[in-house]
Amino acid sequence: MSKKVDIKVTVNGKLYERSVEPRMLLSDFIRHELGLTGTHTGCEHGVCGTCTVWFDGEPVRSCLMFAVQADGHEVHTVESLGTPDNLHPLQQAFMEKHALQCGFCTPGMLMTFAHFIQRHPNPTDEEIREAMAGNLCRCTGYENIVEAVKLAAQRMAGK
Amino acid sequence: MTTEVKTKVIGKSVWRNEDPRLLTGMAQFVDDIELPGMLHAAFYRSDYAHARIKSIDVSAARARPGVVAVYTAEDFGDYWHVGPLQVPPPLAIKGAQFNARPLVPIAKDKVRYSGEPLAVVLAESRYIAEDALADIYADLEPLPAVTDMEKALEPGAPLVHDDLGTNLAADVYQQVGDYEAAKAKADVVIARRFFKDRCAGGAMENRGIVCAWDEKAQKMTVWCGTQAPIPMRNAIAKNLGLSEDQVRLVIPFIGGGFGPKVMTSMPDDVLLPWLSRKLNRPIKWIEDRRENFLATTSERDQIHYAEIALTKDGKILGVKDVFYHNTGAYDPYGMTVPLNTQTHTLGQYDVPNFYTQIKMVFTNKMVVTPVRGAGRNYGVFVMERLMDLAAKELKMDPVEIRMKNLIQPHQLPYKTGIIGQDFVENVLDSGDYPASLKKAVEMIGYEKFVKEEQPRLRAEGKWVGIGVVNFVEGTAVGPYEGARVTVGNNGKVVVLTGCSTQGQAHFTTFAQLVAEQLGVDVKDVHVTTGDTDQFHWGAGTFASRGITVAGSAVYAAATKVRAKALSLASKLLETPEEELELADGVVRVADLPSKFIPLGELAMKANPTRGTIEPGVEPGLEATAYYAPPHGATGYGTNAIILEVDKETFDVKIRRFVFVHDCGTVVNPMVAEAQIHGGVQMGIGTAFFEQLVYDDNGQLLNASFQDYLMPKATDMPMKMELGHLSVPSPLNPLGLKGLGEAGAIPPPAAYAQAIENAIHDVDFEILDMPLNPSRLYELVKAARKK
Ligand code: FES
Ligand code: FES
Numbered sequence: 001m002s003k004k005v006d007i008k009v010t011v012n013g014k015l016y017e018r019s020v021e022p023r024m025l026l027s028d029f030i031r032h033e034l035g036l037t038g039t040h041t042g043c044e045h046g047v048c049g050t051c052t053v054w055f056d057g058e059p060v061r062s063c064l065m066f067a068v069q070a071d072g073h074e075v076h077t078v079e080s081l082g083t084p085d086n087l088h089p090l091q092q093a094f095m096e097k098h099a100l101q102c103g104f105c106t107p108g109m110l111m112t113f114a115h116f117i118q119r120h121p122n123p124t125d126e127e128i129r130e131a132m133a134g135n136l137c138r139c140t141g142y143e144n145i146v147e148a149v150k151l152a153a154q155r156m157a158g159k
Numbered sequence: 160m161t162t163e164v165k166t167k168v169i170g171k172s173v174w175r176n177e178d179p180r181l182l183t184g185m186a187q188f189v190d191d192i193e194l195p196g197m198l199h200a201a202f203y204r205s206d207y208a209h210a211r212i213k214s215i216d217v218s219a220a221r222a223r224p225g226v227v228a229v230y231t232a233e234d235f236g237d238y239w240h241v242g243p244l245q246v247p248p249p250l251a252i253k254g255a256q257f258n259a260r261p262l263v264p265i266a267k268d269k270v271r272y273s274g275e276p277l278a279v280v281l282a283e284s285r286y287i288a289e290d291a292l293a294d295i296y297a298d299l300e301p302l303p304a305v306t307d308m309e310k311a312l313e314p315g316a317p318l319v320h321d322d323l324g325t326n327l328a329a330d331v332y333q334q335v336g337d338y339e340a341a342k343a344k345a346d347v348v349i350a351r352r353f354f355k356d357r358c359a360g361g362a363m364e365n366r367g368i369v370c371a372w373d374e375k376a377q378k379m380t381v382w383c384g385t386q387a388p389i390p391m392r393n394a395i396a397k398n399l400g401l402s403e404d405q406v407r408l409v410i411p412f413i414g415g416g417f418g419p420k421v422m423t424s425m426p427d428d429v430l431l432p433w434l435s436r437k438l439n440r441p442i443k444w445i446e447d448r449r450e451n452f453l454a455t456t457s458e459r460d461q462i463h464y465a466e467i468a469l470t471k472d473g474k475i476l477g478v479k480d481v482f483y484h485n486t487g488a489y490d491p492y493g494m495t496v497p498l499n500t501q502t503h504t505l506g507q508y509d510v511p512n513f514y515t516q517i518k519m520v521f522t523n524k525m526v527v528t529p530v531r532g533a534g535r536n537y538g539v540f541v542m543e544r545l546m547d548l549a550a551k552e553l554k555m556d557p558v559e560i561r562m563k564n565l566i567q568p569h570q571l572p573y574k575t576g577i578i579g580q581d582f583v584e585n586v587l588d589s590g591d592y593p594a595s596l597k598k599a600v601e602m603i604g605y606e607k608f609v610k611e612e613q614p615r616l617r618a619e620g621k622w623v624g625i626g627v628v629n630f631v632e633g634t635a636v637g638p639y640e641g642a643r644v645t646v647g648n649n650g651k652v653v654v655l656t657g658c659s660t661q662g663q664a665h666f667t668t669f670a671q672l673v674a675e676q677l678g679v680d681v682k683d684v685h686v687t688t689g690d691t692d693q694f695h696w697g698a699g700t701f702a703s704r705g706i707t708v709a710g711s712a713v714y715a716a717a718t719k720v721r722a723k724a725l726s727l728a729s730k731l732l733e734t735p736e737e738e739l740e741l742a743d744g745v746v747r748v749a750d751l752p753s754k755f756i757p758l759g760e761l762a763m764k765a766n767p768t769r770g771t772i773e774p775g776v777e778p779g780l781e782a783t784a785y786y787a788p789p790h791g792a793t794g795y796g797t798n799a800i801i802l803e804v805d806k807e808t809f810d811v812k813i814r815r816f817v818f819v820h821d822c823g824t825v826v827n828p829m830v831a832e833a834q835i836h837g838g839v840q841m842g843i844g845t846a847f848f849e850q851l852v853y854d855d856n857g858q859l860l861n862a863s864f865q866d867y868l869m870p871k872a873t874d875m876p877m878k879m880e881l882g883h884l885s886v887p888s889p890l891n892p893l894g895l896k897g898l899g900e901a902g903a904i905p906p907p908a909a910y911a912q913a914i915e916n917a918i919h920d921v922d923f924e925i926l927d928m929p930l931n932p933s934r935l936y937e938l939v940k941a942a943r944k945k
Pocket of ligand 2: 101
């Protein structure tokens with residue numbers, strides 16, 4: 001066990017000060033230190049994308065970062081998008097298009113695409129699939145996720 | 160028994176009740192559970208696939224700060240025990256030989272597969288627990304490993320279970336008619352060897368368990384993402400010498416099941432509850448992805464020696480299939496998987512003579528238990544390939560030869576004479592097989608493609624091919640499921656079942672069944688699918704049985720509650736029952752909607768605090784019901800695809816993907832279609848991407864998502880075109896059949912046919928699965944050399 005390090009991380013707009021081992025994964029920090037369990041881990045080796053969060057506004061795999069690297073930075077997780085009573089348009093579209101089954105990959109998908117839609121307000125199917133290639137889902141066959149992203153993009157662009 | 164039901168909510172694509180929580184990170188999965196004082200477990204696992212254990216030194220691990228305990232098999236003392244079998248031997252089949260070797264919770268004396276646990280560490284954090292694994296030294300004497308099924312049965316092969324004297328785990332044959340006599344009369348006989356390799360269950364959430372012994376209450380609570388809550392509770396209670404009510408199993412949200420999560424008596428659920436009681440501390444174990452690949456359970460590998468005998472005009476006279484089934488190091492799940500292969504081989508075809516034999520083999524590989532498709536796809540692959548080879552030999556069109564041999568609607572229900580995984584004779588209960596094939600052929604535009612498009616594309620130098628294959632999916636097997644439906648004083652309805660849910664939308668579809676009967680909003684029906692303190696009867700979610708078996712129980716319970724509500728309301732409203740209706744959360748006079756009584760108020764009246772209730776009436780607006788099918792219901796369908804093989808890279812691109820299926824009455828079309836989508840993804844995976852690659856030493860070479868390829872969004876067809884048929888099953892009042900595994904079954908067979916058809920200028924046969932670009936390249940290269 002190595003010496004703990006003090007860090008300050010802003011997660012979903014709230015500042016957290018914690019003492020952590022340098023080796024603690026950012027994903028474990030978010031889930032088990034902060035109790036924000038919406039972020040999932042499906043592989044912890046950087047392939048499945050279930051652990052995707054935003055790091056200073058950009059999607060990253062939180063299982064491939066250490067919590068200490070987030071010192072002084074800003075993280076957003078799925079909990080920042082919407083609430084059960086007030087879903088984000090992307091979450092709403094996922095529900096309407098049945099883009100989730102077990103829901104385990106879903107937080108990662110949402111964080112990937114909430115960012116993607118900002119950059120691609122009018123995405124094609126190919127662009128959506130290309131953007132999804134870093135997120136695995138075992139349940140849905142992906143088709144309904146493509147449909148949900150298109151629907152959300154249309155709505156968010158006010159079309 | 161099937162009645163035409165006019166439905167309000169059944170058959171509607173209702174949005175899911177569970178989604179708002181899942182979408183916002185508010186749904187609790189097993190790894191989200193934190194308890195005060197909780198210890199974290201990590202397993203030390205064997206690197207060898209086959210080895211004798213000489214000694215295990217855990218002293219350094221025990222001395223590490225933060226480590227609370229380290230246990231090896233020795234340390235478990237008398238508690239160490241094997242098994243039990245989760246599925247009993249197939250005694251219903253005459254002459255069946257079965258050698259039971261149930262799971263060992265932690266290896267003692269000998270290691271039988273790579274990844275088998277040798278020690279378990281309990282520490283204050285998972286990080287420390289994993290550190291301590293590096294402190295353990297196991298002195299293992301490696302033994303020669305056996306991974307090949309045929310070699311395993313040769314004399315002198317290394318023995319997985321020394322005491323058995325053989326690696327033969329089971330030998331079971333079944334027959335209908337007389338294949339050899341049929342063969343003697345045949346014009347054409349085609350025989351081949353087929354091989355299909357293993358794939359992983361691959362749920363995105365790994366397995367996990369949290370258990371907490373409460374010394375004061377003398378009660379064990381376990382949270383676990385299992386597909387089979389009641390069997391697991393019963394197993395844990397038995398292991399610990401507790402009565403069933405002293406063990407509570409709570410099922411949180413489950414991040415996908417796909418088969419492996421049906422297992423009980425695995426190392427974690429045998430050892431950790433015992434340790435929690437012993438140490439009087441809660442314990443959590445969450446599997447990591449590597450462990451999931453190495454040491455959970457996986458899909459089968461099988462070798463088939465199959466032959467088909469036909470007349471010269473393409474009528475099948477008989478089929479013979481002798482196959483090897485690799486069960487891995489143990490056989491805890493009996494013969495479910497190879498029996499599924501047996502019952503699904505003939506699929507939709509009318510074959511009078513059939514001989515099928517399973518030789519189940521122990522090897523030094525991970526244990527095999529059902530994974531979505533669960534052996535069905537192997538039978539279907541073999542049969543569909545035989546049909547293709549026959550068509551080629553007889554110069555017939557692949558669709559024509561299929562059409563010629565289909566079981567006709569008037570022949571249903573069709574007794575196959577083959578006993579299935581549920582130990583009763585397999586019966587094809589309902590459907591219209593020719594309609595399915597016709598529909599798929601029409602949807603994909605078979606004629607036009609073959610006559611116009613394909614010649615044009617071939618002239619352009621493209622390798623473009625079409626494949627059309629049929630399948631059946633035995634679903635909804637027994638023994639039974641149950642449900643309790645209760646109307647609360649607030650008018651909301653609670654549904655309890657023991658059938659857990661891994662993403663199949665039971666929180667919504669079960670709610671729809673209740674809403675239909677009680678006239679409430681689907682959102683006002685709260686479904687709990689696995690809390691054994693609340694409902695403790697049932698078998699679990701597997702074999703595509705959730706909606707049909709548990710759903711039928713839910714529907715029956717709701718029907719009883721409806722009758723109770725009507726009877727009570729009739730008295731209170733002084734109106735005959737026939738004039739009442741249930742709608743909008745009330746019981747009201749149909750012609751006078753202002754005369755009503757809310758369901759919540761009725762619930763209160765049904766549970767008076769003084770006075771009495773009528774003799775013979777149970778209190779509350781509540782009822783429990785069970786449903787036990789006489790045998791499974793059989794779904795079916797046809798898969799038609801058009802694909803292109805890249806001449807340079809040998810990669811395959813799907814151009815069209817048509818899937819026709821029949822699952823009887825559909826409760827929620829949106830959910831049903833998505834079940835097909837997900838199944839197809841696994842089907843395509845096992846056709847062209849997914850393969851657990853073992854070397855001769857029994858080492859799994861691709862135990863990560865980096866190396867094991869699951870289809871990504873870019874690997875899937877752009878659009879799955881689904882065609883629906885709906886012939887209700889006569890086996891249950893709603894006419895339901897399952898469909899959870901359908902999509903996973905036919906794609907390998909469809910790929911094989913279409914790829915051979917695409918590479919028209921090379922004479923070659925695809926007999927092994929899965930393919931990938933390099934295997935396909937090798938096949939074509941070898942054929943060109945000839
Ligand atoms: S858990 Fe981070 S990519 Fe899989
Ligand atoms: S919804 Fe289950 S993994 Fe994507």
